[in-house]
Amino acid sequence: MNTRRWLVPAILFLSFAPAAKALHPTTVSVPIAGTVFGLPESVFFSGTAEITVRPAESDVPGTVPRVVVAIDLGDLVGKGLSTGDVYVTGGLIRLTRSLVKGDVIHATIPFFVRGSGPTAKGRTAVASFSFDYDITTGALTSARAALAAP
Amino acid sequence: MASRSSSAISTSCRSNAGFGRHTISTHEHNGHHGAENDGFTGAFFFPGQFYDYHWPIVLAGFRSVNKDATDPMASSPNDSGGLDKVPGDWHETMSTHWFHDHMFSFTSQNVYKGNAAMFNIYSGLDRGNEAIKDGVNLRLPSGTAKSWGNLEYDVNLMLADKAWDKNGQLLMDIFDFDGFLGDVMTVNLTYEPYFEVERRKYRFRILNASVSRFFKVALSDASPMIQIANDGNLLPKPVVLTELDEQGIAERYDIVIDFSRYTVGSKVWMVNLAEHQDGRAPSADLSIAEALAGTSPDPCVGKFLEFRIVRNPPTPDVSQVPGVLIPNPDLSKVPVARTRQFEFGRDAQQTTNDPVSSFSGPWGIRTGIGAMLAADFGRVSAAPRKDTREIWTLKNGGGGWDHPIHIHFEEGQILARDGKARNVPAWEKGRKDVYRLRPGGDVTLTMQFRDWGGMFMEHCHNTVHEDNAMLLRWELDDRGAPFLRPLPTPIPTPQGVNFVPADDTLTDAF
Numbered sequence: 001m002n003t004r005r006w007l008v009p010a011i012l013f014l015s016f017a018p019a020a021k022a023l024h025p026t027t028v029s030v031p032i033a034g035t036v037f038g039l040p041e042s043v044f045f046s047g048t049a050e051i052t053v054r055p056a057e058s059d060v061p062g063t064v065p066r067v068v069v070a071i072d073l074g075d076l077v078g079k080g081l082s083t084g085d086v087y088v089t090g091g092l093i094r095l096t097r098s099l100v101k102g103d104v105i106h107a108t109i110p111f112f113v114r115g116s117g118p119t120a121k122g123r124t125a126v127a128s129f130s131f132d133y134d135i136t137t138g139a140l141t142s143a144r145a146a147l148a149a150p
Numbered sequence: 151m152a153s154r155s156s157s158a159i160s161t162s163c164r165s166n167a168g169f170g171r172h173t174i175s176t177h178e179h180n181g182h183h184g185a186e187n188d189g190f191t192g193a194f195f196f197p198g199q200f201y202d203y204h205w206p207i208v209l210a211g212f213r214s215v216n217k218d219a220t221d222p223m224a225s226s227p228n229d230s231g232g233l234d235k236v237p238g239d240w241h242e243t244m245s246t247h248w249f250h251d252h253m254f255s256f257t258s259q260n261v262y263k264g265n266a267a268m269f270n271i272y273s274g275l276d277r278g279n280e281a282i283k284d285g286v287n288l289r290l291p292s293g294t295a296k297s298w299g300n301l302e303y304d305v306n307l308m309l310a311d312k313a314w315d316k317n318g319q320l321l322m323d324i325f326d327f328d329g330f331l332g333d334v335m336t337v338n339l340t341y342e343p344y345f346e347v348e349r350r351k352y353r354f355r356i357l358n359a360s361v362s363r364f365f366k367v368a369l370s371d372a373s374p375m376i377q378i379a380n381d382g383n384l385l386p387k388p389v390v391l392t393e394l395d396e397q398g399i400a401e402r403y404d405i406v407i408d409f410s411r412y413t414v415g416s417k418v419w420m421v422n423l424a425e426h427q428d429g430r431a432p433s434a435d436l437s438i439a440e441a442l443a444g445t446s447p448d449p450c451v452g453k454f455l456e457f458r459i460v461r462n463p464p465t466p467d468v469s470q471v472p473g474v475l476i477p478n479p480d481l482s483k484v485p486v487a488r489t490r491q492f493e494f495g496r497d498a499q500q501t502t503n504d505p506v507s508s509f510s511g512p513w514g515i516r517t518g519i520g521a522m523l524a525a526d527f528g529r530v531s532a533a534p535r536k537d538t539r540e541i542w543t544l545k546n547g548g549g550g551w552d553h554p555i556h557i558h559f560e561e562g563q564i565l566a567r568d569g570k571a572r573n574v575p576a577w578e579k580g581r582k583d584v585y586r587l588r589p590g591g592d593v594t595l596t597m598q599f600r601d602w603g604g605m606f607m608e609h610c611h612n613t614v615h616e617d618n619a620m621l622l623r624w625e626l627d628d629r630g631a632p633f634l635r636p637l638p639t640p641i642p643t644p645q646g647v648n649f650v651p652a653d654d655t656l657t658d659a660f
Binding site for chain 2: 054057058059060068070072090091092094096097098105109110117122126150
């Protein structure tokens with residue numbers, strides 16, 4: 001990227017009780033917000049990340065179970081700090097991860113002015129997630145989310 | 151299009167350098183044509199022989215929709231820059247295809263050896279000319295020198311991981327039934343390639359031609375890309391992404407990258423984020439920073455294609471990515487004739503023993519509530535009625551595996567993932583022919599069956615799984631109607647083909 005940006009994440013935290021049943025999906029919603037600094041203007045985003053994690057048991061002894069992570073950022077909306085323009089992002093993040101006690105995910109997402117065409121010069125933000133799992137049940141026990149520039 | 155596949159392979163199985171089979175069958179993935187031209191896994195031929203395939207390159211529905219060829223949206227480009235109108239539904243227009251070997255139980259080995267190639271289908275909509283303005287042409291990045299089929303800015307990328315032994319010979323472990331991984335990433339069979347580009351838009355047609363490896367593609371600087379097609383079908387709407395979804399074996403993602411954001415002299419790389427520990431599924435999708443750090447134990451993670459931005463375009467870039475590409479065919483008026491469920495898993499049993507058509511392996515497919523069965527291309531597992539529509543659910547049987555399931559002949563539309571429509575991402579809302587199930591997941595899709603009948607296949611395109619019995623035969627059959635009788639099971643021999651009745655038909659097939 002040829003635009004210099006600074007990281008000022010707004011980190012929000014949500015904690016909840018572990019799921020009772022082993023290897024069942026967990027779905028939670030956590031707030032996500034942050035300012036993506038850069039040109040032509042900085043953009044403040046806020047909204048909700050709906051997170052579903054589905055642990056997949058392994059039938060091969062000694063291998064770490066996988067977790068299929070789906071994060072829906074469909075209602076994340078940004079506001080240009082100079083123009084007041086409304087910005088939107090790509091809606092879905094889909095990842096395969098290993099089931100570990102604590103996992104940190106940095107996924108890039110595009111964002112652009114609402115209503116602009118697909119060939120408009122989109123920009124990039126980094127959505128960061130910090131997950132804690134109960135590795136015996138595969139349940140997601142806490143999640144934090146933040147948004148910033150790359 | 152008439153395609154003659156001639157075999158110049160040695161008659162001796164022992165001259166195969168340790169793997170690969172001297173019998174072959176060429177599958178046009180995922181052509182809409184008669185079963186005898188599909189490259190059926192059992193319709194193989196021998197060294198010194200050839201098979202003439204007729205790939206008519208038609209629009210699906212040509213027998214029932216726009217039969218008089220009056221709609222210019224349904225058209226083929228001609229050399230004068232105009233259009234030749236053709237019958238069929240223009241919503242079924244196809245673009246990026248490939249063909250590859252489909253020899254029963256040896257597909258992975260033969261394709262890995264190189265029996266695979268990409269080919270592009272051009273149409274009035276997807277012309278391969280970015281300048282012609284006629285209200286039909288979508289003017290996607292391509293070029294202008296020819297009236298159609300320009301490739302200056304429209305580039306095929308065949309991704310595949312390979313391995314070589316100490317003598318520089320291609321190496322494959324045929325006894326790893328989990329899936330085979332190479333340790334060298336190649337693009338169009340080239341290691342560490344670079345590509346000089348101009349400061350303008352390019353289209354890339356990305357095919358995953360690996361045996362078992364999934365990819366997840368991003369640019370090294372996380373710049374946005376525009377996905378315009380999935381599995382050779384232009385999407386209803388383009389989707390802007392900074393990281394493509396995991397791309398399973400045989401899936402094709404067409405994307406547009408706009409290099410005008412870079413300065414002359416700069417570089418950017420395509421990066422693979424999907425890390426594997428084995429051939430079961432990706433072990434983790436890494437962040438771009440993690441993939442670039444060089445710390446992954448998987449040598450195929452990280453940069454694999456360098457773009458060198460070398461000059462400004464000699465003429466202005468007139469290509470475009472319209473906000474609407476090809477809307478899906480409207481299936482709402484076609485009633486659903488029935489639903490089926492297929493579960494893909496391990497520990498399959500075999501109920502037949504034909505020495506040619508039947509095979510046993512760890513993998514299998516359960517149809518409905520029946521047993522998990524190993525492959526037999528003489529067994530009919532499903533028999534939809536011609537000119538009907540069905541809903542199929544493809545279920546992962548578990549175990550932490552992923553399976554990219556390919557259904558031959560007809561394109562499907564995904565209705566739900568894991569039971570919910572909202573789980574279907576925008577880049578999967580077009581037509582598809584390969585469906586990644588993800589570990590523990592399922593996919594529900596709908597297809598209509600028309601134009602031709604006969605025997606087709608459904609299988610995992612992790613070709614090690616396919617070869618080790620995760621394959622079934624389905625066929626379009628009108629149960630005795632005089633105009634449509636599928637051929638019996640082919641049993642090829644060096645002296646000719648014997649056709650025999652199906653050795654098994656599942657009770658729930660019809």
